[in-house]
Amino acid sequence: MKELEYAILIMMMKNGVIILNVLKKFNCYLIIISMILILSVPVYAKSPNISGASGILMERNSGRILYKNNINKKLPMASTTKIMTALVALENGNLDDIVKIDKNSVGVEGSSIYLYKREKISLEDLLYGLMLRSGNDSAVAIANHIGGSVDNFIKMMNKKAKKIGAYKTNFTNPHGLHNNNHYTTAYDLALITRAAMKNKKFRDICKTKLWVSNREKNKYFYNKNKTLWQYGGGDGVKIGYTRVAGRCLVSSATKDNMQLIAVVLNDYSWFNDCYNLFDYGFKNYTPMVIYSQDQYIRSIPICNGKKGYVPIVAGKDFIIPLTDGEKGKIKTIIKSPENLNAPVSKGQKIGKIEAYLNGNLIGSAPLLTNRDIKEKGTFDKIMDYIKNIF
Template sequence: MNIKVVIISFIILFFITSISYTDPVINAESSILIDVKSGRILYTLNPNKKMPMASTTKIMTALVALENGDLDDKIKVEKDFVGIEGSSIYIYEEEKISLRDLLYGLMLRSGNDAAMVIADHIGGDVENFVNLMNDKAKEIGALNTNFTNPHGLEDENHYTTAYDLGLISREALKHETFKEIVSSKSWTANRDKNNYFYNKNKTLWQYDGGDGVKTGYTKRAGRCLVSSATKNGMQLVSVVLNDRDWFNDCYKLLDYGFENYKPYFIYDKGQFIKNIEVENGNKEYLPIVTDSSCILPLKEEEKERIKVTINLPENIEAAVNKGDIIGKISVYLDGELIYTSNLIAKEEIKGIGFLKKLKKSL
């Protein structure tokens, strides 16, 4: 009897462990799971397939607005932006509304009218704002993305990939204001009507640690969702495009990430690496430090397969400013580069004049 119990327990344990390390089966046409801090990709399904993304477009709209606008700006609504089709916050002609309230309306209620007002205000006109969106996409490496509008309504030349949308979402989540907006379950805007915005993203209620990001749907794009959650010191983002079971599949991806990966400390920001010799400077040696921390999500068995390489010159010519980039530190897993950052000068070193150089050489 006891032997049977032991055998059954072992089988159950093995089965649970097997499930934990098996890639999730989902219904998306394209998908990705990415760690926000490091950018490490933990799961993919057709990640580079170009697809429409509906209102997940607005992640980029918000990002560009936050980088180029003032949240306290009061914007007067023009007639052209009233009654835009689809989701709306019901702006009205001559209304004066802050950029902050527009961004909450954009991300919580998916207001297409809010998107147009934001674009016109930030870009000077909508076309120029779309150019800013495309420039930002290229800047962060989302090279298979093209925007034709700020809201995501259907256009055959408006597309992204799950990989690119993961990059865009990761970049946006670096902004504290963006994080505050997308993690808000509701918002009361400073307007005389239609002022209560309730977040459409059920991730905030249904998933433990859920803190973003954006839903999207059109007939052509299908159901699209970017979900984020923070647990165990990690924030993960799951992206599904054209997925009939969008929320549950995002949750499956997040579960997979949190169950199989744990944050592993590689090096800290400002960590001393080495001293390098300085030529013609007021000091002989320059201390080199890291410009950022590296915390990677790793499976338990991956920890022993991490290799860190340092690329620095043997010496450097003065003058050197504090914070100057001197070299690179790279982290590899099984020979594949998974993270890199800069090595910088910890302090300023001034160059010496001709007479001091001559004296030193003599």
């Protein structure tokens, strides 16, 4: 009997070791499985917080909004006004123009490049003084030169704003000194900046740290925008401040072939907030090529043409910033006519490609014809008629 009890005890001990080993292995597997599950859970980037009344982060190429906070709230924008002043001047003036300074451009309130009556200065120097030193006197001189008067120049500014799509913006002056009817939104200001940044000379001015003007005195214009020194890849763009508007900043930075525009209005932590927005954008988004410029899209039938079809291509590089989780979820729609009538010219815009993410439009690119198609002549039409008979 005792021998049987010993045998049972030994078996229980052996089974206990086996069970213990199994449990140890099982726990090990549980730990491994838990780690896999934890690592496979998608990590969502935390959206940054800003201290300003409104703010936006926009990718320049596509115009996609990567961050937004009260972006349609109408607010004063102080000297960030001068982005539009510079854009209108660059599109309507000649950099080599020599501007004779009148009394109305002297002694303007606020920031100044210290113009003096009857001074002769180039439009180029005035633009650098406008953007780097935020000269209000420079803004008035530019407005008088380009528009013939400040009032007419303001009309040009407002017309350009509507053309860009900045429908909630109204300018009453070219410099940004406070007026109750002088306002914009973070979204509109990003649109205006995006349009301005397409101009190479504007980009060159914004990223210049020091400009030596062709003047006898007050010739050195140092850029007030600390983005150029403090943030890697910083491109400018413009700072602004009035007591009512608070601290306003439009900044731009470029990394890995992606340029971001950050706008904050009435923000006491203006530079830090813009830098945090940049960090968020560059960390979480990468540019993805949807279509390349001149990439073949499809062919469209031609009526009465010497060729039966014309190929259409993407009119520009179609690149959109995406998070890792968004890649593979883009849907594109080709919007083009079913057919075209000859003649057709190469480069003719005939539609567009639209990209959608989760049902929302996030970008578009034009569609162009990539060759000339001549209309059939009388002889061609006769031959077609004969072929149809026989």
